[in-house]
Amino acid sequence: MSYRQARYDEPLIFELLGGNDFCPVCDDKVRIPEEMVRQDLCLPDIPEREVVRHYINLSQMNFGVDNGMYPLGSCTMKYNPKYADLLSSLSTVTSVHPYQDEESVQGALQLMRDLEKALCIISGMDAVTLQPAAGAHGEFTGMLIAKAYHAANNQQRDEVIVPDSAHGTNPASAAMAGFTVIEVPSGPDGCIDLEAVKAALSERTAAVMVTNPNTLGLFEKDIADLARLVHSYGALLYYDGANLNAIMGITTPGAMHFDIVHFNLHKTFATPHGGGGPGAGPVGVRMYLEPYLPVPRIISEDGKYRFDYDRKESIGKVRSLYGNFGVLVRAYAYILEQGGDGLKDVSQRAVLNSNYLKSRVVPTYEMPFAQLRKHEFVISAKKLAKEKGVHATDIAKGLLDKGFMTPTIYFPSLVEEALMIEPTETESKETLDRYAQALIDIASADPEQLRTAPHNTAISRVDEVYAAKELILSWRIYQRKKGPGSP
Amino acid sequence: MVLDRRMLEALGIDDVDQLFSDVPDEVRIDGLPLPTGKSEMEVIIKVRDMLAQNTTVEQVPSFLGGGIYNHFIPSAVKAIAGRSEFLTSYTPYQAEISQGMLQALFEYQSMMSELTAMDVVNSSNYDGATALGEAATMCHRISPKSAFMVPSAMNWEKRSVLKNYIDGVGMSVIEYCYDPYTGGMDMDDVRSKMTSDVCGIYAEVPNLFGIIDPNVTKLKKEFPEVPLVVGVNPLSLALVRPPGEYGADIVIGEGQPLGISMSFGGPLLGIFACRSEHVRKMPGRLIGMTKDHDGRRAFCMTLQTREQHIRRSKATSNICSNEALMAVTASAYLGIVGAKGLRSLARLNMKNAKLLMDRLDPLDGFMAPMFDGAHFNEFVVRTPLHPVKLNKLLLRHGIIGGMPMHTHVPRMTEHMLMTATELTTMKDIDKLVIALQEVTQ
Ligand SMILES: Cc1ncc(COP(=O)(O)O)c(C=O)c1O
Numbered sequence: 001m002s003y004r005q006a007r008y009d010e011p012l013i014f015e016l017l018g019g020n021d022f023c024p025v026c027d028d029k030v031r032i033p034e035e036m037v038r039q040d041l042c043l044p045d046i047p048e049r050e051v052v053r054h055y056i057n058l059s060q061m062n063f064g065v066d067n068g069m070y071p072l073g074s075c076t077m078k079y080n081p082k083y084a085d086l087l088s089s090l091s092t093v094t095s096v097h098p099y100q101d102e103e104s105v106q107g108a109l110q111l112m113r114d115l116e117k118a119l120c121i122i123s124g125m126d127a128v129t130l131q132p133a134a135g136a137h138g139e140f141t142g143m144l145i146a147k148a149y150h151a152a153n154n155q156q157r158d159e160v161i162v163p164d165s166a167h168g169t170n171p172a173s174a175a176m177a178g179f180t181v182i183e184v185p186s187g188p189d190g191c192i193d194l195e196a197v198k199a200a201l202s203e204r205t206a207a208v209m210v211t212n213p214n215t216l217g218l219f220e221k222d223i224a225d226l227a228r229l230v231h232s233y234g235a236l237l238y239y240d241g242a243n244l245n246a247i248m249g250i251t252t253p254g255a256m257h258f259d260i261v262h263f264n265l266h267k268t269f270a271t272p273h274g275g276g277g278p279g280a281g282p283v284g285v286r287m288y289l290e291p292y293l294p295v296p297r298i299i300s301e302d303g304k305y306r307f308d309y310d311r312k313e314s315i316g317k318v319r320s321l322y323g324n325f326g327v328l329v330r331a332y333a334y335i336l337e338q339g340g341d342g343l344k345d346v347s348q349r350a351v352l353n354s355n356y357l358k359s360r361v362v363p364t365y366e367m368p369f370a371q372l373r374k375h376e377f378v379i380s381a382k383k384l385a386k387e388k389g390v391h392a393t394d395i396a397k398g399l400l401d402k403g404f405m406t407p408t409i410y411f412p413s414l415v416e417e418a419l420m421i422e423p424t425e426t427e428s429k430e431t432l433d434r435y436a437q438a439l440i441d442i443a444s445a446d447p448e449q450l451r452t453a454p455h456n457t458a459i460s461r462v463d464e465v466y467a468a469k470e471l472i473l474s475w476r477i478y479q480r481k482k483g484p485g486s487p
Numbered sequence: 488m489v490l491d492r493r494m495l496e497a498l499g500i501d502d503v504d505q506l507f508s509d510v511p512d513e514v515r516i517d518g519l520p521l522p523t524g525k526s527e528m529e530v531i532i533k534v535r536d537m538l539a540q541n542t543t544v545e546q547v548p549s550f551l552g553g554g555i556y557n558h559f560i561p562s563a564v565k566a567i568a569g570r571s572e573f574l575t576s577y578t579p580y581q582a583e584i585s586q587g588m589l590q591a592l593f594e595y596q597s598m599m600s601e602l603t604a605m606d607v608v609n610s611s612n613y614d615g616a617t618a619l620g621e622a623a624t625m626c627h628r629i630s631p632k633s634a635f636m637v638p639s640a641m642n643w644e645k646r647s648v649l650k651n652y653i654d655g656v657g658m659s660v661i662e663y664c665y666d667p668y669t670g671g672m673d674m675d676d677v678r679s680k681m682t683s684d685v686c687g688i689y690a691e692v693p694n695l696f697g698i699i700d701p702n703v704t705k706l707k708k709e710f711p712e713v714p715l716v717v718g719v720n721p722l723s724l725a726l727v728r729p730p731g732e733y734g735a736d737i738v739i740g741e742g743q744p745l746g747i748s749m750s751f752g753g754p755l756l757g758i759f760a761c762r763s764e765h766v767r768k769m770p771g772r773l774i775g776m777t778k779d780h781d782g783r784r785a786f787c788m789t790l791q792t793r794e795q796h797i798r799r800s801k802a803t804s805n806i807c808s809n810e811a812l813m814a815v816t817a818s819a820y821l822g823i824v825g826a827k828g829l830r831s832l833a834r835l836n837m838k839n840a841k842l843l844m845d846r847l848d849p850l851d852g853f854m855a856p857m858f859d860g861a862h863f864n865e866f867v868v869r870t871p872l873h874p875v876k877l878n879k880l881l882l883r884h885g886i887i888g889g890m891p892m893h894t895h896v897p898r899m900t901e902h903m904l905m906t907a908t909e910l911t912t913m914k915d916i917d918k919l920v921i922a923l924q925e926v927t928q
Contacts, residue, residue, distance in 0.1 A: 005584060009783070009784075010590065012590070012593075012594060012597070013594045013598075013818070013822050014594075014597065020825040020826070020827045020828060022561075022823065022824045022825055022827065022828030022831070023828075024831060024835065024909070025827070025828075025831045026831040026832075026834040026835045026838065027831075027834070028834050028838050030726065030834050030837040030838065030841075031837070031841075031861045031862075032699055032726060032727060032861055033699060033701040033860075033861055034701075035701045035704055035728070036692075036699050036701050036704070036727055036728045036861075037726070037727075037728060038724065038725070038726055038727055038728050038729065039728075041601065041602070041724075041725060041826045041829070041830065042601045042826070043598060043601055043602070043821055043825055043826040043829065044821075044822055044825060044826075045825040045826050045827055046822070046825065048561070048563050048823050051563065051567075051819065051822040051823050052563050052566065052567065054822070055567040055570070055591065055815075055819055055822075056567075056570070057587075058586075058587035058588075058590055058591050059567075059570040059572040059573055059587050060572065060587065061585075061586040061587035061590075062572040062573060062576055062579075062584075062585055062586070062587030062588045063572065063576060063581075063584040063585060064571055064572045064573070064574065064575030064576035065575040065576075066571040066572065066574075066575045067572060067575075070577065072577055072580075075577050077577055080574070080575050081527075083527045083530060083531055085569070085574075086531065087530075087531065087534050087535065087538075088750075089565075089569075090535065090538055091543050091545050092535075092538035092539055092541045092543055093538060093541075093748075093750055093751065094748035094749065094750050095543035095544050095545045095557070095748065095749065096541050096542075096543055096544070096749060096750070096751045097544055097549055097551045097555060097557065097749050097751075097887065098555055098749065098751050098752030098753075099551050099553060099555070099890050100542065100549075100551065100887055101878050101879060101882055101887070103879070103882060104541065104542035104882060104887065105541050105542070105751065106540040106541070107537050107538040107539060107540035107541040108538070108541055108751050110537055110540070111534070111537055111538065118521060121519055121520060121521055122519060122521075124516070133613035133614065133617070133753070133754070133808075133810075134613065134806070134807065134808035134809070135807065135808060136795070136805040136806055136807045136808070137613060137617075137805075137806075139805065140805055144651055144654075147654075167796075167807075168794075168795035168796040168797070168798075168799045168802070168807075169795050169796075169805050169807050171795075171799040171800035172795035172798075172799060172800060172802040172804070172805035173805040174800065175655070175800040175801070175802075175805075176624075176652075176655050176804070176805050177654075177655045178654060178655030178656065178657070179655075181799075181800040183799075183800075218509075219507075219509040219510055221509050221510075221511055223511075223514060224511065224513050224514055247510070248519065249516070249518045249519045250507055250510055250515065250516070251510055251514045251515055251516055252516055255514045255515065255516050256514045257514075264808075266808065272571075272574045272575045272812075273575070273576065273577045273578070273808070274573065274574055274576075274810075274811055274812030274813075275573050275574075275576045275577070275578070275579065275585075275588040275591075275592075275811040275812055275815065276577070276578040276579070276588075276592075276610070276611075276772065276808060276809050276810075276811030276812075277611065277613075277754070277808040277809040277810045277811050277812065277813070278753070278754035278808075278809075278810050278812060278813060279808040315651060316647035316648075316650060316651060317616070317644050317647040317648050317651070318617075318648060318651055319613055319614050319616055319617050319648055319753075320554065320614050320615065320616040320642070320644045320645065320648065320741075320752065320755070321555075321614075321644070321751075321752025321753055321755075322751065322752050322753065323752075323753055324753035324754040324755075325750050325751040325752060325753045325754075326748075326750040326753065326754055327753070327754060329534070329538075332534065333530050333531075333534050335521070336522075336524075336525055336530045336533060336534070337524055337525055337526075337527065337530045338524050339521055339522055339523040339524030339525065340518060340519035340520060340521030340522065340523065341518070341519075341523050341524060342488075342523075342524035343519055343521070344518055344519060345488055348490065348503045348506075349488070349490060349491075351503070351506045351507065352490060352491070352494055352495065352498075352503055352506060353494070355498055355506055356494040356497060356498060359497060359498055372506065372508070372509055396581065397581075397583065400581060400583055400584045405577075405581065405584070406581055408580075411796070428491070429491050429493055429494055432494075452780070454583045454584070457583040457584045457586075458583065458584070458586040458587075459582075459583050459586055459779035459781075459783055459785045460583065460779040460780045460781050460783075461583060461779060461780045462582040462583060462777060462778075462779050462780075462785045462786075462787045463777050463778050463779065463780065463785070464582075464777070464787055464789065466777045466778055467775035467776070467777035467787050467789040468775070468789050468790060470775070470776075470777070471763075471766065471775060471789070471790070472775055472776040472777070473593075473596060473600075473606070473607050473608075473766070473773055473774070473775050473776075473789075474593075474596050474597040474600035474601075474606060474607065474608060475594075475597035475598075475600065475601065476597065476600045476601065476606055477600075477606055477607075477763070478597075478776060487776055487777060487778045487782075487783070487784035487785065
């Protein structure tokens with residue numbers, strides 16, 4: 001299929017011309033201390049019509065799930081149902097102030113409480129907080145809970161163990177919570193090396209962070225043994241829920257003996273990623289960790305819902321208010337629509353799609369480690385790189401030219417020239433076949449054509465070195481630096 | 488939905504469960520005990536009816552603010568932010584096919600940089616409170632000392648978030664008091680508490696009491712070595728001097744007033760700006776202008792070596808997914824209202840707050856405002872009844888009252904923060920005044 005993205009040379013909004021037509025206008029005098037009065041304000045003053053055209057042009061130079069297949073590994077870019085958008089834009093969502101009296105927000109509280117309960121069932125946990133704004137924020141929350149738990153038990157535990165295949169947010173979140181991070185190498189089969197974990201465990205270990213299936217798409221089959229090992233040292237087992245899409249209805253983090261879990265509602269539960277966010281990263285815990293969850297908790301009494309702030313052992317707050325409510329509404333609607341049977345179906349189809357696509361592109365591409373994958377798989381472009389000088393980046397850019405989003409590349413780092421592919425359950429066999437064919441065609445394509453790809457997108461290959469060297473990060477800086485040869 | 492048998496056949500299996508043979512029996516479950524799935528129609532009806540129990544600020548007048556505000560959102564803002572090319576895309580890692588989002592975020596950074604008079608703005612944090620937390624730890628990276636100074640009168644939620652963010656690096660908080668007359672910062676108290684351990688000082692404009700406090704301009708003059716963090720309401724910056732002009736090192740704020748709906752408190756928009764010299768210590772994603780290989784103007788993410796996916800435990804922050812769509816929403820809003828519109832709106836907010844204040848002050852048992860500093864769009868009023876009780880009574884009259892102050896400043900037990908915006912009408916104020924007279928009789 002040929003693909004061509006719009007290419008508009010769209011000016012910056014600061015470069016557009018025309019007069020401001022916004023109403024109301026108010027020139028009344030107001031009281032501001034003299035030394036606090038603003039003199040000038042350089043924002044564009046242009047008609048609404050031109051602003052709309054500007055952004056419509058920009059949107060056409062952007063690619064989302066609604067444009068085409070988006071198998072960005074680890075990100076679970078599934079189709080985002082439109083009923084969820086509709087519901088989150090109701091005025092009963094958008095026009096509710098978070099500090100309203102509880103009496104006047106019973107619908108919101110009921111929805112949140114019901115969502116918590118559904119997430120408990122899906123994860124096998126006992127209690128859930130909806131407060132964290134994203135997956136990484138959930139990890140941070142989980143680490144604060146682990147810290148509070150150990151402190152309450154008078155334990156000095158300042159280390160967190162993560163496998164080298166873990167997502168970068170895992171070690172970053174643990175470090176932010178004040179832990180020393182110990183990375184352990186994966187075993188020769190791509191799974192956690194129990195011996196390596198054992199060697200790293202001690203009475204200083206607060207938690208071990210695990211993703212299952214892991215970032216290679218492999219199910220950690222020794223998970224029960226790992227849990228026993230971790231618990232025997234008095235440490236907690238943390239579940240990075242980014243890959244929950246593989247296991248719903250098959251197993252749960254609870255059944256795998258995890259203690260703390262975060263969810264990515266913007267992955268598994270189909271809420272749109274918005275070009276980077278907002279997401280939502282609820283955290284589930286076992287009963288004995290429930291006292292540490294952030295405030296407020298939602299409780300129901302005599303058929304009424306209310307917030308409970310009176311919780312002595314709580315870690316307090318990890319953000320203002322209660323969570324990304326607009327995102328929670330979407331995820332709740334999605335869970336209702338799927339139901340328990342539907343969610344199991346989701347995981348089965350996600351795993352089927354992944355294994356099918358894998359079977360189509362291997363052995364054109366090599367795949368290190370065992371063959372059976374869950375919802376995603378990681379192939380390597382090492383051979384192509386060696387023989388033809390075509391790297392994972394070049395393959396990615398070649399895919400863009402064919403109107404497909406790329407896999408995640410160069411992650412996880414234990415696979416050289418990694419291409420991490422997660423087709424999700426919402427793609428059909430026909431689309432998977434086209435994606436497979438695109439990858440196969442690229443493997444035999446003219447290397448020069450690939451190294452200069454993409455050719456069919458809004459711009460040709462971007463100069464990242466120039467960006468990092470010049471650091472033009474705002475209009476303000478651009479005005480200062482602009483000169484001959486500037487973009 | 489039925490599985491596509493063609494794919495099972497291609498894999499040479501007849502049961503999808505064979506693809507789960509690596510999941511040991513020991514950890515298996517037998518499906519999820521949730522209700523069975525529903526049709527779209529049923530879902531919409533169920534969720535809509537559940538949410539209909541909420542009272543909205545469209546149905547009744549509201550005087551709530553305290554960080555989240557009921558502002559008018561031009562229809563075009565929603566049309567722009569709802570474009571599914573933006574909505575359904577991921578972080579723009581593949582720059583060539585994501586120029587739209589990248590340019591929109593570059594423009595967000597640029598507009599926020601103009602508003603704050605700072606050079607660099609990241610493409611968003613989760614919210615204002617987490618932006619404050621990240622600002623404090625960034626101060627620690629700039630100046631590795633252990634104390635962070637904050638106002639004693641600050642939204643308690645922010646204080647709690649801040650504590651969680653700074654605990655990990657072993658920092659603690661020192662609180663400075665407010666002046667009981669002006670409601671601004673007590674400069675003598677700041678001076679007396681300033682020690683060589685302080686790695687940053689935080690001030691808000693407008694502050695918790697809604698006051699535009701000129702003392703902030705003294706901080707950098709008196710303490711040139713101490714990184715200055717200023718928290719702003721971006722709407723106020725249409726009229727109020729931007730922190731970049733009085734020496735702020737970092738500016739943070741809640742971007743919700745810029746065209747983002749309240750949505751019961753989320754999603755929000757954490758504004759995070761800093762001076763160029765600190766850019767490598769900054770959290771979050773940055774979009775830079777560059778060229779493509781044909782020399783055309785282009786945009787891409789840059790300075791990623793600060794971020795978690797490269798630096799892992801040494802990253803400046805763990806943030807990955809952020810609030811990009813909210814940043815696009817805010818810039819579409821700023822584009823539509825423009826400099827002139829933003830100034831008009833800010834004036835209307837101030838004007839309506841003043842009208843409200845003047846109507847509340849004469850009421851029996853009320854005093855408004857409590858402080859004589861200049862207010863932006865909210866102010867503290869003393870009430871004759873406990874504010875929580877007063878709010879319950881007002882709700883029965885179809886009014887959403889102000890924010891009780893005691894949760895933030897414990898000794899303010901008979902105080903409420905009342906807010907007006909451009910959406911507050913004379914009719915709303917009349918209705919409030921009548922109701923207050925009735926319920927306090
Ligand atoms: C495996 C894994 N863990 C954690 C995260 C972090 O989630 P978020 O981007 O929502 O912060 C991601 C997604 O980016 C991920 O793929």
